[in-house]
Amino acid sequence: MSDLSRLGARFLLRRRGTLVRLAAWSVLETGQTFLLGLALARALDDGFLAGRQGTGLLWLAVAALGVGAGALGTARVYGAVADLVEPARDALVRRVVARGVRDADGGAVSRLTQQVEIARDTFAGLVMVSRSFVFTAAGALIGLCSLAPVLLLVVAPPLVAGLALFLATLRPLARRQEVFLTADEAVSARLGTVCAGLRDVTAAGAEDATADAAGLLVDREARASRSLARWSAPRVLALALGGQLPLLLLLFTAPWTLERGVTPGALVGAVAYVTQSLLPALQSLIHGLGTGGSRLVVVLRRLTAYETGHRDGPAEAAAPRPGRPALEVSGLTFAYGPGAEPVLDGLDLAVPHGGHLAVVGPSGIGKSTLAGLVAGLLVPGAGEVLVDGYPARSREAAARRVLIPQEAYVFSGTLRANLGYLRPDGVPDDELAHAAEVLGLDSLLERLGGLDAPLGPAALAALSAGERQLIALARAYLSPAPLAVLDEATCHLDPMAEARAERAFAARPGGTLVVIAHRISSARRAELILVMDGRRVLSGGHRELLARSGLYRDLTGVWDGAPRPPSQPARPL
Structure with a gap:
């Protein structure tokens, strides 16, 4: 208290x-x-x-x-x-x-x-x-x-x-109110699990057992509610x-x-x-x-x-651990459901500190799924994801990683508050100015009226999707996390602005960059490219993959707008 x-x-x-x-x-x-x-x-x-x-x-x-x-x-x-x-x-x-x-x-x-x-x-x-x-x-x-x-x-x-x-x-009321809320949380968690698995419950003939277990929690909440009412x-x-x-x-x-x-x-x-x-x-x-x-x-x-003594945003990232890659994926398998075809199957990958990886592949092949696994938002079915040697869902990994999704979020307040959200101790003006310069926020800053200009509902509505992405990118750039994962976070920017943003992240001191690419130019800027083609996954440089991967050659032709080579007629055996 x-x-x-x-x-x-x-x-x-x-x-x-x-x-x-x-x-x-x-x-x-x-x-x-x-x-x-x-x-x-x-x-x-x-x-x-x-x-x-x-x-x-x-x-x-x-x-x-x-x-x-x-x-x-x-x-x-x-x-x-x-x-x-x-x-x-x-x-x-x-x-x-x-x-x-x-x-x-x-x-x-x-x-x-x-x-x-x-x-x-x-x-x-x-x-x-x-x-x-x-x-x-x-x-x-x-x-x-x-x-x-x-x-x-x-x-x-x-x-x-x-x-x-x-x-x-007041004190007895507070005690009974806490009992009621605890019971309500238990009911909410139980029903969330049951509703997600209704088909399995029916298939296993477990309707009565499931109803009895949920009914006990509902009865407990009802008793707590009556005690509160008395x-x-x-x-x-x-x-x-x-x-x-x-x-x-x-x-x-x-x-x-x-x-x-x-x-x-x-x-x-x-x-x-x-x-x-x-x-x-x-x-x-x-x-x-x-x-x-x-x-x-x-x-x-x-x-x-839970949050007492815990700051909003990630903790200050520690120095890289010697001998461990910035990102390490081993035997990674993931499927959306027990009977579903795996989206990822036995994937192995290592990105060193300071490395730059681009992930390419057709839509729906699992690129964003990989980003979610690296960010700790999804639980793998097999294998593991390590960020600087720590499991992806651990507190230590969260402090070393920042994910920028495709849909950028900008909240009411000021531009300074938005940019410094992942830095609870504040960001010096010279760092803010540097981030604005390297990412190309200068014109947006001038239009909005500076770092401390209020961002109300009208100003937020006037922001374009690209401007929102620039703000989110700058927020991640200023974070203490060394590993940045861009999940199509530049899709609303023009190619020049996208190139500027990716080069800025790649040049961050001690920074490691993983880009879920939607343009082939993002892959060409990367040191390492991961081509996702169902269960067949290839990695390497641009020239190497042009020679080894037919999918990569196809993607290069489509994304570049270059004419594809004419197909050859079938020849007799």
């Missing part, structure tokens, strides 16, 4: 300006709370009960103005809350996706589709209800004190008692004690307070403070914080437990 508190404190400290803006608009919104009871009391005591109708109407007009000002504050509050909530959601999504990709975490589906959204919605609700209660209670209590301090003796004790009872239920009773008692009892006490003690100088208008104003301000605010707090608050704590703890 202390780790979670530190993460939350750092997040809020980085957004001090948003918090100040939220507090300022909340004060304006709360003005109507203070004016409501005060204006009613003055309208009665100084106006209608004193026979001065104009004075009474004037005070009511003041209350109406307070409502208008409060509406303006409420409208501004929602914008400030969005500026606080959306960055939190983006950070959680990055953590969940990073964990799911690295570890093939079965619970990542539940975390991404449900728990992140729970965290987002409950965080927004928590900010709204807690802020509303604090400022509303402050406005109401200050108003009561301004009417007659003795009224605080009637309202404050039951309000404090109700809050204390409510806060005492804790609604203490919340109802806390609301009655802190919100409804003060109203009864005000009415019960009215003769006593009137004898001690409380005016009828002040008493009516106090009733208005309780019924129109304190009771609704407390009700929203108990229902919002009681359910959403405990859920938020549990979900955040579960989402950040």
Whole structure:
């Protein structure tokens, strides 16, 4: 919990300006709370009960103005809350996706589709209800004190008692909420496995056993849900004690307070403070914080437990291990399903540190599958993939490898944030300038307005597919990972821009480059070429493969646009 508190404190400290803006608009919104009871009391005591109708109407007009000002504050509050909530959601999504990709975490589906959204919605609700209660209670209590301090003796004790009872239920609620979420993750993981293998379940006649196993998990989740629901009773008692009892006490003690100088208008104003301000605010707090608050704590703890002490993006890559290739593939076999024809069958390959490999072949032959295996996104059926001697799915391999896919992702923020995403400690300006120069981002930088220009939805929509690829390429170029895998990551660039990008990656100090090629020019720039032709795989240089591989000669003719040699007529035996 202390780790979670530190993460939350750092997040809020980085957004001090948003918090100040939220507090300022909340004060304006709360003005109507203070004016409501005060204006009613003055309208009665100084106006209608004193026979001065104009004075009474004037005070009511003041209350109406307070409502208008409060509406303006409420409208501004929602914008400030969005500026606080959306960055939190983006950070959680990055953590969940990073964990799911690295570890093939079965619970990542539940975390991404449900728990992140729970965290987002409950965080927004928590900010709204807690802020509303604090400022509303402050406005109401200050108003009561301004009417007659003795009224605080009637309202404050039951309000404090109700809050204390409510806060005492938060820890048991959080425990039961965690049990419920654990059960939900188990159901999600189980159903994901079952749904993917329904045909095998039916073929093996295992319907009853599979249903029984899934039913046990569903029953466990149902029991956890019922246990969570039973804790609604203490919340109802806390609301009655802190919100409804003060109203009864005000009415019960009215003769006593009137004898001690409380005016009828002040008493009516106090009733208005309780019924129109304190009771609704407390009700929203108990229902919002009681359910959403405990859920938020549990979900955040579960989402950040794995990541505590772990930085977003890959760790700083270590120096190459002596005697080990940058990429080593041995006996690699992979098929999409138990009965499917292998896409890769017994592949052996070694790429030294500083090497440059191009992978070519017709569409659908398995080039991107090989890239996925090197990136650790797929699990081989046989054989192994080693990155600098480490298994492809290990943490050490992830720190030494970066994959740039065909569909480049650019997120909202700034261009600097996009380019430095894989460098949590920041990228110096001279490195950013160098990357922009060697990859050809200068014109894009100028058009967008520099590294720190905001990239909002409109700017992102205006980016072409090639510009998105350039940004993704620069992000990978600036990463500490020495092995770069370009899975058709330059397909939207023109040939000159593609050549510039590949030469830049090949020239990275200590860098190794693997290119899934879609132009023969990419193969000609490589030191080693891998030709994938079903189960028959050949490797070598350009001239060597022209002599040995008919497929490579065909690809060279098609990709170059050169005329293919005419076929010869069949000759007699």
